[in-house]
Amino acid sequence: MNKIKxxxxxxxxxxxxxxxxxxxxxxxxxxxxxxxxSDCAAKVISNQVDIGLMxxxxxxxxxxxxxxxxxxxxxxGAVNSVFIFSHVPVNEIKTLRLDAHSRTSNNLAKVLLKxxxxxxxxxxxxxxxxxxxxxxxxxxxxxxxxxxxxxYDMGEEWKNFTGLPFIYAAWVANKEIPQAFKDEFNAALKxxxxxxxxxxxxxxxxxxxxxxDYLYHKLQFEVTDDRKKALKLFLSYIEELEKVSL
Numbered sequence: 330m331n332k333i334k335x336x337x338x339x340x341x342x343x344x345x346x347x348x349x350x351x352x353x354x355x356x357x358x359x360x361x362x363x364x365x366x367s368d369c370a371a372k373v374i375s376n377q378v379d380i381g382l383m384x385x386x387x388x389x390x391x392x393x394x395x396x397x398x399x400x401x402x403x404x405x406g407a408v409n410s411v412f413i414f415s416h417v418p419v420n421e422i423k424t425l426r427l428d429a430h431s432r433t434s435n436n437l438a439k440v441l442l443k444x445x446x447x448x449x450x451x452x453x454x455x456x457x458x459x460x461x462x463x464x465x466x467x468x469x470x471x472x473x474x475x476x477x478x479x480x481y482d483m484g485e486e487w488k489n490f491t492g493l494p495f496i497y498a499a500w501v502a503n504k505e506i507p508q509a510f511k512d513e514f515n516a517a518l519k520x521x522x523x524x525x526x527x528x529x530x531x532x533x534x535x536x537x538x539x540x541x542d543y544l545y546h547k548l549q550f551e552v553t554d555d556r557k558k559a560l561k562l563f564l565s566y567i568e569e570l571e572k573v574s575l
Contacts, residue, residue, distance in 0.1 A: 332360045333510060334378040338498065339363035340467040341540070342402050342410060342548055343382060344528045349521020355513050366431040366466075366498060373503050380502045380514075384433035385560055386567060391503050396552065397511050398500035400518045403549045403556050405494035408484035410470050410543070413438055415462035415479040424451050426463035433497050434466045437483050440566040445490040472537030484547075493559040494549065522550055 337343055337350075347363070350356055364372065370387035372378040380397055388394050411434050415422055422442070427435040435452075442448045453460060465473070474480040487495045500514075521528070525544050532540055 332358060333380065333506070334360045334362075336362050336364050336369040336372045336378040336381040336383075338366050338369055338382050338402075338467075340410075341471075341532065341543070342467070344532065345521040345525050345544065345550075346382065346400070346518050347521070348524055348528050348531075349517045349519065352524070353513075353517035353520055355517045358510070358513075366433070367429065370432060373501055376503055379504060380500055380506065382498050383501050384431050384498055385496055385563065386433040386436040388499070388501055388560075389564065391501055393503055393505075395502050395505070396499050397502045397506050397514065398518055399515050399552050400500065400522070400550045401496050401552045401556065402498040403494055403496045403551070404484040404547060405549055406485050406488045407482040407547060408495075408497070409482060409547045410468070411437070411466045411483045411497065412464070412470050412474070413441075413462050413481040413483065414465055414473065414477040415481065416477070417461050418479055419446050419481060420448065422448055422450055422461045424453065424458075424460040424462070426456065426458060426460040427452055427454050428464040428466055429454065429456070431466050431497075434464050434483065436567050436570075437487065437495075437563070438464045439570055440563065441481075441483060441486050441490065443570060444566060445486060471535055475537075487559075487563075491559065491562060493562065494553070494556050495563070496552070496556045496560050499552065499560075518550075 366384045369381045370383040373381035442450050
């Protein structure tokens with residue numbers, strides 16, 4: 330049987346999933362690559378892999394997209410690793426630099442600025458351009474909150490705006506995956522989540538960031554009905570933004 334190609338994200342928020350996959354028998358049935366979120370999405374879209382833990386904003390670009398796992402990267406309120414860092418209060422932001430790593434976080438920033446804070450903002454991807462604020466996600470944000478005058482946790486702001494939890498990344502396939510594999514895949518992911526204590530022991534301690542709180546409380550990993558509702562709402566806001574920009 331051909332191995333199923335899987336792309337996963339190499340951030341701390343996915344370490345439990347990686348632990349589960351690499352400590353289960355399923356590792357012999359998959360070809361696993363670790364990528365940044367935007368590359369993970371690109372691989373699923375271009376059919377380089379069969380399944381990816383990809384930013385949800387990219388799902389509309391995946392042919393035959395289907396979510397194949399009961400687990401995701403989500404939060405219910407503050408997530409502590411998806412931020413708009415700013416030199417000015419949000420009602421004064423006029424320019425914002427996007428993060429090359431993730432389509433979801435960039436779109437979430439645009440949605441919040443437009444519909445939650447009702448700000449008209451110019452966006453850039455030029456990493457050398459000076460801006461009022463910028464999007465930063467993942468491990469690169471750990472311990473950085475105190476470095477900026479204003480830090481807006483986008484998980485918290487989405488909850489304030491909609492009353493819903495959020496889903497940042499989901500396990501998405503670009504083809505039909507056999508149910509037997511999906512069952513085994515889910516079991517491996519659950520195994521990883523059940524062994525977060527072991528995962529934490531393998532991670533280097535950070536003096537200014539609580540990894541235990543992050544993996545056990547800030548992050549939530551179940552694909553719930555509310556999270557599906559949030560995904561649908563989020564994608565509808567992105568669609569509205571795209572109509573406005575035409």
